[in-house]
Amino acid sequence: MIENEIRELLEVISVKKRRSYSNQLRALDLHIGQDQLLCRLSQQDGVTQSQLSESLNCEPPTIANTVKSLETYGLIERKRDVNDARVNRVYLSEKGKKIIAPVKEVWQSEQDKLLEGLTEEELILLKGLLKKMANNLN
Amino acid sequence: MIENEIRELLEVISVKKRRSYSNQLRALDLHIGQDQLLCRLSQQDGVTQSQLSESLNCEPPTIANTVKSLETYGLIERKRDVNDARVNRVYLSEKGKKIIAPVKEVWQSEQDKLLEGLTEEELILLKGLLKKMANNLN
DNA sequence: CCCAATTAATTAGCATGCTTACTATATCAA
DNA sequence: TTGATATAGTAAGCATGCTAATTAATTGGG
Numbered sequence: 001m002i003e004n005e006i007r008e009l010l011e012v013i014s015v016k017k018r019r020s021y022s023n024q025l026r027a028l029d030l031h032i033g034q035d036q037l038l039c040r041l042s043q044q045d046g047v048t049q050s051q052l053s054e055s056l057n058c059e060p061p062t063i064a065n066t067v068k069s070l071e072t073y074g075l076i077e078r079k080r081d082v083n084d085a086r087v088n089r090v091y092l093s094e095k096g097k098k099i100i101a102p103v104k105e106v107w108q109s110e111q112d113k114l115l116e117g118l119t120e121e122e123l124i125l126l127k128g129l130l131k132k133m134a135n136n137l138n
Numbered sequence: 139m140i141e142n143e144i145r146e147l148l149e150v151i152s153v154k155k156r157r158s159y160s161n162q163l164r165a166l167d168l169h170i171g172q173d174q175l176l177c178r179l180s181q182q183d184g185v186t187q188s189q190l191s192e193s194l195n196c197e198p199p200t201i202a203n204t205v206k207s208l209e210t211y212g213l214i215e216r217k218r219d220v221n222d223a224r225v226n227r228v229y230l231s232e233k234g235k236k237i238i239a240p241v242k243e244v245w246q247s248e249q250d251k252l253l254e255g256l257t258e259e260e261l262i263l264l265k266g267l268l269k270k271m272a273n274n275l276n
Numbered sequence: 277c278c279c280a281a282t283t284a285a286t287t288a289g290c291a292t293g294c295t296t297a298c299t300a301t302a303t304c305a306a
Numbered sequence: 307t308t309g310a311t312a313t314a315g316t317a318a319g320c321a322t323g324c325t326a327a328t329t330a331a332t333t334g335g336g
Contacts, residue, residue, distance in 0.1 A: 009268035130147035
């Protein structure tokens with residue numbers, strides 16, 4: 001059954017990809033998950049934890065953990081929102097800003113490896129198919 | 139950049155898929171990861187932990203943990219190999235055998251959801267592309 | 277104005293899965 | 307036969323990420 005094979009291939013890709021990222025990030029003293037959060041902040045600084053939870057597809061307590069450890073490492077800073085004391089706004093520190101480029105290099109090299117040998121046409125096709133699948137999961 | 143979009147889509151799919159499986163498996167009193175191991179055993183019983191580690195793409199200590207908890211739940215049994223006292227061979231228990239069908243139903247419904255709306259032609263294409271990507275990760 | 281309901285984040289506790297270091301057993305070469 | 311090396315699995319300790327329950331702050335209807 002082709003559907004089963006696709007499920008299995010996706011599983012293999014997920015697992016190996018995650019491990020590969022994890023290994024690469026270790027050289028930057030980052031753990032997996034932290035890279036996503038930092039890069040999200042590099043797009044838009046001062047985002048709330050709820051917004052991070054939404055856009056990174058993980059639960060609020062997970063974000064709280066990640067934010068806490070990144071704060072401990074000095075890569076981000078947290079400030080209470082002026083208008084709403086329930087809200088934390090999260091900012092990249094100077095140290096955090098410096099790590100964005102290396103992280104993106106890791107992403108680049110990982111995606112190059114993953115997509116090696118695919119033609120431009122195949123990439124377009126693949127993107128379309130993945131988009132359909134991603135929509136199916138909403 | 140299309141490569142970046144593909145990386146992001148894959149990430150979204152991985153994360154949501156995993157969560158969705160996890161939620162479905164909860165109804166069977168299973169945790170994610172356990173399903174893979176059980177179904178591997180249903181293909182070939184009496185496999186060693188090393189072989190499981192190899193075929194499930196995870197590290198030996200991870201297998202040891204999963205095997206231990208499945209043994210505690212009475213879903214599998216472990217026996218020392220007769221010829222090599224270092225080796226554990228892992229077998230499905232009767233209770234374990236009974237859970238295979240429900241697990242495969244979960245997999246089926248999950249993959250149906252994921253691949254909904256894709257034509258036969260697109261499935262073939264997708265499989266080919268995923269295979270290339272999986273090979274790139276070796 | 278006040279109390280109920282909602283929202284943002286945290287705490288506690290758990291399971292996965294990893295790395296590093298270890299134990300036990302087996303193999304192989306001198 | 308014995309001592310070095312390799313292999314199978316385990317133990318300890320850690321980080322991710324989850325759920326359920328909780329705290330703190332805000333909002334909205336009566």
